Amino acid sequence: MNRNAATRFAILPLALIAAVVAVGCGSSDTGGSGDGKSLTIYSGRDEEYVGPLIETFKQENPGTEVDVRYGDSAELAATIREEGGQTPAGIFFSQDAGALGALQEAKLLKQLPSSILDRVPSAFRSAQGDWVGTSGRVRVLGYDSRSLAPSELPKSVFDLTEPRWKGKVGWAPANASFQSFVTAMRLTEGEAKTKEWLEQMKANGTRSYEKNGIIRDAIADGEIEVGLINHYYVLEAIKEGEADGDTYPVKIHFFTDGDAGTLINVAGVGIPEASKQQKAAEEFASFLLADPQQRYFAKETGEYPLVKGIPQDPSLPPLSSIKQPQLDLSDLSDLQGTQELLQETGVL
Numbered sequence: 001m002n003r004n005a006a007t008r009f010a011i012l013p014l015a016l017i018a019a020v021v022a023v024g025c026g027s028s029d030t031g032g033s034g035d036g037k038s039l040t041i042y043s044g045r046d047e048e049y050v051g052p053l054i055e056t057f058k059q060e061n062p063g064t065e066v067d068v069r070y071g072d073s074a075e076l077a078a079t080i081r082e083e084g085g086q087t088p089a090g091i092f093f094s095q096d097a098g099a100l101g102a103l104q105e106a107k108l109l110k111q112l113p114s115s116i117l118d119r120v121p122s123a124f125r126s127a128q129g130d131w132v133g134t135s136g137r138v139r140v141l142g143y144d145s146r147s148l149a150p151s152e153l154p155k156s157v158f159d160l161t162e163p164r165w166k167g168k169v170g171w172a173p174a175n176a177s178f179q180s181f182v183t184a185m186r187l188t189e190g191e192a193k194t195k196e197w198l199e200q201m202k203a204n205g206t207r208s209y210e211k212n213g214i215i216r217d218a219i220a221d222g223e224i225e226v227g228l229i230n231h232y233y234v235l236e237a238i239k240e241g242e243a244d245g246d247t248y249p250v251k252i253h254f255f256t257d258g259d260a261g262t263l264i265n266v267a268g269v270g271i272p273e274a275s276k277q278q279k280a281a282e283e284f285a286s287f288l289l290a291d292p293q294q295r296y297f298a299k300e301t302g303e304y305p306l307v308k309g310i311p312q313d314p315s316l317p318p319l320s321s322i323k324q325p326q327l328d329l330s331d332l333s334d335l336q337g338t339q340e341l342l343q344e345t346g347v348l
């Protein structure tokens with residue numbers, strides 16, 4: 001991994017080196033023109049969801065020049081690795097814990113102060129103190145409440161291989177949240193059982209979709225009965241559509257007993273070891289964990305706030321009542337192993 005990164009850095013094209021140097025000039029806490037600070041955010045979260053938050057941060061910190069690079073979380077983590085000591089990234093805002101875990105494993109994140117870490121329960125931050133969750137997202141089963149009563153729903157994600165569900169289930173094998181869930185299953189149930197599940201799901205005619213939102217719409221259209229999605233997609237449809245929560249046909253179901261299908265993943269932040277913007281980065285991390293921003297996640301993105309005392313959307317069960325699988329979220333880092341397994345089984 002390190003050798004690979006070093007090799008790649010050695011062959012960086014001149015143009016990129018020039019760009020890195022140019023960004024580097026204005027990126028230190030004290031350097032640059034005037035008395036301002038700079039913060040370069042590598043964001044694996046979409047602008048649609050976090051753009052408004054970043055605007056608020058800018059307004060509250062007029063002396064800080066903020067620059068955002070949006071991209072896929074896993075790819076941005078790989079970029080930080082490749083850029084090594086030259087990374088312009090002041091902070092990494094990841095959509096999932098796995099990408100943060102991968103940087104932690106490579107020892108490429110700085111220790112965060114306890115004033116930031118202590119804002120969230122220990123399950124939702126790095127055990128080593130170098131990344132922190134900022135909002136929670138739960139894997140659930142979306143279902144068609146017109147055709148299914150709650151009593152008919154499967155207790156475990158493993159039940160979806162039964163004949164009852166043949167051709168009725170949707171999943172999104174290329175989606176990052178789906179892949180993190182498969183990684184969780186590999187960790188909690190082992191490689192062999194996960195492989196068998198993937199093969200049986202495929203044999204049971206599980207239908208592939210590009211992403212969570214499309215699965216949700218396929219359930220609403222009656223094309224499939226159930227689908228593996230993140231919890232907030234249903235809230236999003238209710239918020240954007242005409243229907244209210246009572247009339248919208250897609251409901252969400254949480255599996256019981258530590259099922260990998262009910263993984264609680266987090267979006268979160270970590271400060272690259274090579275960040276030259278530590279102060280501004282810590283200010284941004286504190287900002288995301290302050291009460292107003294935690295309320296923003298609950299209200300605007302339908303995610304779970306992670307800070308104590310901030311209520312989640314009233315239609316959702318409390319996070320503490322969800323029986324998540326026992327695992328260290330940093331261990332979701334082996335995305336490559338999961339992608340290989342998905343390819344080997346022909347799911348991807």
Ligand SMILES: [Fe+2]
Pocket residue numbers: 177212230
């Ligand atoms: Fe999403």
